[in-house]
Amino acid sequence: MTLTLFPIRLLFAAFMMLFAWPFAFVASLGCADKEPEQPLALWRKVVDFLLKAIMRTMWFAGGFHWVAVKGRQALPTEAAILTLAPHSSYFDAIPVTMTMSSIVMKAESRDIPIWGTLIKYIRPVFVSRSDQDSRRKTVEEIRRRAQSNGKWPQIMIFPEGTCTNRTCLITFKPGAFIPGVPVQPVVLRYPNKLDTITWTWQGPGALEILWLTLCQFHNQVEIEFLPVYSPSEEEKRNPALYASNVRHVMAEALGVSVTDYTFEDCQLALAEGQLRLPSDTCLLEFARLVRGLGLKPEKLEKDLDRYSESATLQKGEKVNLCEFAAYLEAPVSDSLEGMFSLFDEMYASHEDSCISEADLSCILKTALGVAELPVMDLFRAIDEDRKGRISFADFTRFTDMHPDFAEEFLYPDQTRFESCTQTPSVPTPNGLCTDFSPESTDPGGKPPHRKLD
Template sequence: MESELKDLNHSNRKEERALLKSESDVVAAIEELDKKFAPYARRDLYGTMGLGPFPITEKVKLGFAMVTLVPVRFILAMSIMLLYYLICKVFTLFSAPYRGGEEEEDESGVVFQEDYAHMGGWRRSVIVRSGRFLSRVLLFVYGFYWIHESCPNRDSDAKATSDEIDEKGEGVKEEAERPGVIVSNHVSYLDILYHMSASFPSFVAKRSVGKLPLIGLISKCLGCVYVQREAKSPDFKGVSGTVNERVREAHRNKSAPTIMLFPEGTTTNGDYLLTFKTGAFLAGTPVLPVILKYPYERFSVAWDTISGARHVLFLLCQFVNHLEVIRLPVYYPSQEEKDDPKLYASNVRRLMATEGNLILSDLGLGDKRIYHATLNGNLSQIRVFHQKEE
């Protein structure tokens, strides 16, 4: 009997060693994944997918923030969104929406376009001004008390901002044209709030966004271009054609809403710049490059490998968040770049990487999906290991 117990204990120790070895192998595999898919890897204090492990001091800070900051910020944020929705509702109440683009969904995934961004007059001015102001207030509520903006003044004689061009009117020289599109790197959904506060542009959004409560009407006031992303890629002719038309319209007509595009097509951790899609550059119009950087000590606001609910919770728990913006001069394409959108996109990308100290990467959305799927599988194995240990 005693010998059997010894054999059983010996067997249990072997299983424990094998278990620990297996878990360490999975951890090593995750580290290897983070290196291979570096543009999407989280490297903050909260760990992969925001699942920790958390130091005891961080647990205390999170606990304190959850009972103090989170409720107040959540109520304020919802109140601001509701207030702006009511403003949009009141000032569009007796206005018919502008209708453009396709009237029915076609194989390109473009759906019926309907917006209030083409509405003129004082009502449009109220919607835009209040939208910019409340977007900045919302960022303040989220802990972005100061936003550092810099504007490198390169070739200032040949480049000008859209505001300067609007003020000069028709007498400006030909090359001082209004940019047709703003292009920016993409790190988080917070990017949209910043751009709303800075210039209130139109965005490309999923068709379902236009049907959401509160957000749906706000997106129509922004003049969002709705697409069915599940159907085809954003580079498909129909989507590109619609975006191209809006870019040309914004370039020709200063009263038309400026369109804002994230040419990477997905988010990164903020340290990298992915290959640009050509949609923003097909029209051959000038573009306004903007670089967003989110310095952090504890929590990275990059929306990668972390669930939306967990991200919002941790964001609200941060006492202070930081945002740095680099607004480059308007980029005027050469004739060669106008004839070759890929060259145009590549040159703007390299300029943004240089000015923003970003690392160029050739990975894309497909690689990101592979990374997320593999990461989820490995973390599931670790959870199984821990359950067995318990």
């Protein structure tokens, strides 16, 4: 297929994009922020129909011969926002081109030749990374369009904010739910025997995914429009609750679990550090505390390095709760006191700076967010002299020699997947972690519940 089908499909797809460009260019002239005229002019309706036909032909040539659509797409006056999940690939653009809905995307995309013109046609909401105030402006623009009573095109948002492997739904970002207007959940499925679609931060790259998919003779995709979800008064006041409840509705329709992890949590778990935890490790409790304290996940890794350097300069001296709060640049609160007590119990209770097997079990269970963990083999491997206690230096030396210690000593019988495109034969509880399926991101708070009609 690489020598026959692939080049033909690739060239045809490029041709169709070039064919669509002049129509999109003419139709996108003028001010992008100007409210669309109502009703649409006849020539714009014709251009819209032609572009949908051209894009559908392009997908057909790429192997998506039949797109199964279930349910009914709501009118803009019924639901101004469409929330799509799971987000797993750039092929998720199929429902965008079929509906010509607006999307939220990087401002740099409009400068891409040809593709940028096609993007501008659907009047997207652009997010600028260089503008520190961009997030607030984006939310305000989404609210302005959502509350226009159907004058603007529907906005199609992927609330997960990143691509996953479709085994669960991660935490939804609140942007689509802040306006407090009804949304229509839309779920995507790719029921192919061989998964060449999934594109995550691990596994095949974008070009390899494109090559593998175009080499498949037939690719399947299902788009299901669920009933419009109207928020309660409580959900309007609490976008996080609104997002969580919509996510549970979508997860039920997909038949998958949910996890309260975010992309930033996974970045933290995958970060290179002294502990060098394996990629399937989850620091959920720590992530909950981070969010509860209002710390910024995107700069947390640098902060941790800075805190580590400060702790080294202390040379064993203890810090009190106020000093701990000053290090984190966070106010003293119950959540912070809980974190401080945890560290104090772990590290300050041993005068010789050594810990027992029970202490190691407590630390690792807290760090990994699991209820049970067999650490006997790991402890014995570290404690070569059979002293019954190990120091941090012993642990550091051991992890340097065995960076994959979790797979070797904690989960020796667990199958490890080399790529996110592979799905375990027995689904894990939440798709990312192997031990639990959390229900709340609020430290000490109550888990959100589905709205009762």
